[in-house]
Amino acid sequence: xxxxxxxxxxxxxxxxxxxxxxxxxxxxxxxxxxxxxxxxxxxxxxxxxxxxxxxxxxxxxxxxxxxxxxxxxxxxxxxxxxxxxxxxxxxxxxxxxxxxxxxxxxxxxxxxxxxxxxxxxxxxxxxxxxxxxxxxxxxxxxxxxxxxxxxxxxxxxxxxxxxxxxxxxxxxxxxxxxxxxxxxxxxxxxxxxxxxxxxxxxxxxxxxxxxxxxxxxxxxxxxxxxxxxxxxxxxxxxxxxxxxxxxxxxxxxxxxxxxxxxxxxxxxxxxxxxxxxxxx
Numbered sequence: 001x002x003x004x005x006x007x008x009x010x011x012x013x014x015x016x017x018x019x020x021x022x023x024x025x026x027x028x029x030x031x032x033x034x035x036x037x038x039x040x041x042x043x044x045x046x047x048x049x050x051x052x053x054x055x056x057x058x059x060x061x062x063x064x065x066x067x068x069x070x071x072x073x074x075x076x077x078x079x080x081x082x083x084x085x086x087x088x089x090x091x092x093x094x095x096x097x098x099x100x101x102x103x104x105x106x107x108x109x110x111x112x113x114x115x116x117x118x119x120x121x122x123x124x125x126x127x128x129x130x131x132x133x134x135x136x137x138x139x140x141x142x143x144x145x146x147x148x149x150x151x152x153x154x155x156x157x158x159x160x161x162x163x164x165x166x167x168x169x170x171x172x173x174x175x176x177x178x179x180x181x182x183x184x185x186x187x188x189x190x191x192x193x194x195x196x197x198x199x200x201x202x203x204x205x206x207x208x209x210x211x212x213x214x215x216x217x218x219x220x221x222x223x224x225x226x227x228x229x230x231x232x233x234x235x236x237x238x239x240x241x242x243x244x245x246x247x248x249x250x251x252x253x254x255x256x257x258x259x260x261x262x263x264x265x266x267x268x269x270x271x272x273x274x275x276x277x278x279x280x
Contacts (some may be wrong), residue, residue: 038054074081098274106279109253112268113246119273125243126271127151130256133265134233142205143221143259147248150241153217157211158182158200160269166192175218175225176200177211226260242270 016165090098097119107115112274119128158164158178165171176193178186178200186193186200193199200206204225208214226235239252257266266278 015235031272091121094274097121101274101276103277104213105153105235106233107277108278109250109268110246112276113249115276116268116270116273117242119276120242122270122272126243126272126273127238128240128242128244128249128268128270130235130237130239130253130255130271131267132235132237132238132260132263134228134261134263136261137228137231137233139233140201140204140225140227141233142223142225143255145224145239145255146251147240147244148222148226149238149252151238152242153218153223155215157215158186163189171196171198173198175206177206177208177214179209179211180207182211183207227258 014044033176035221100119116128153174154172155175155177156173158176159182162173162176163185171192176198183200190199204227206214225235226237237256239256240249242249244252253268257263263280267275268278269275
């Protein structure tokens, strides 16, 4: 039989054996790791507290945050500006009409009017329009055309009844005449009338000594107002229906061109038709 090594209780050999066994057990625990469901200590936690893995929850929260950022980014003006605009598709009839007009050429008035009839695609009597580009903005002038534009303009006098109508928010007139004495009563309505272009103005010929007579005179004439846009030297006006005929349309167009400073560009068109550039 082999020799048995006997350690005396409390001897140095027994203490060394216990110490060695403890080291072996600790190394075994480190190799195998803690059992499933076993509670473990972690730096900063109280004894026995469980270390919880929150990786899945964190990833889900991050996904929500990223989705919100993406939605916010696409709602900004910069993002909207990058979104391609929907291309407007013209009808085949319009495309065929436009093919008859050379956009690089300017046409004499008689040729342009003849061409305008050919490229008109409406089933109703269209309105003929004139669009002018001046050198400077701020131009306003009332002129009388020799022939009707086909559009009726309603004028009013700045009397007590009209002021009450304006105060109630009912504005059903296209032109407002006033005397110099009546202008003081219109000041408080300037914010309402101004943006609509209805505030009487001496330069536009709507501040007169006898407003009632001016309204009656307007009814008997074909008066139109030529006025550039607020932020650009552009004038848009109507000069009659296409059925008015070449001679009368020509007379109205010439009256407009004679009333404005020499324009840089003049375009003739009718409702829904392609534009025709005129020789200036």
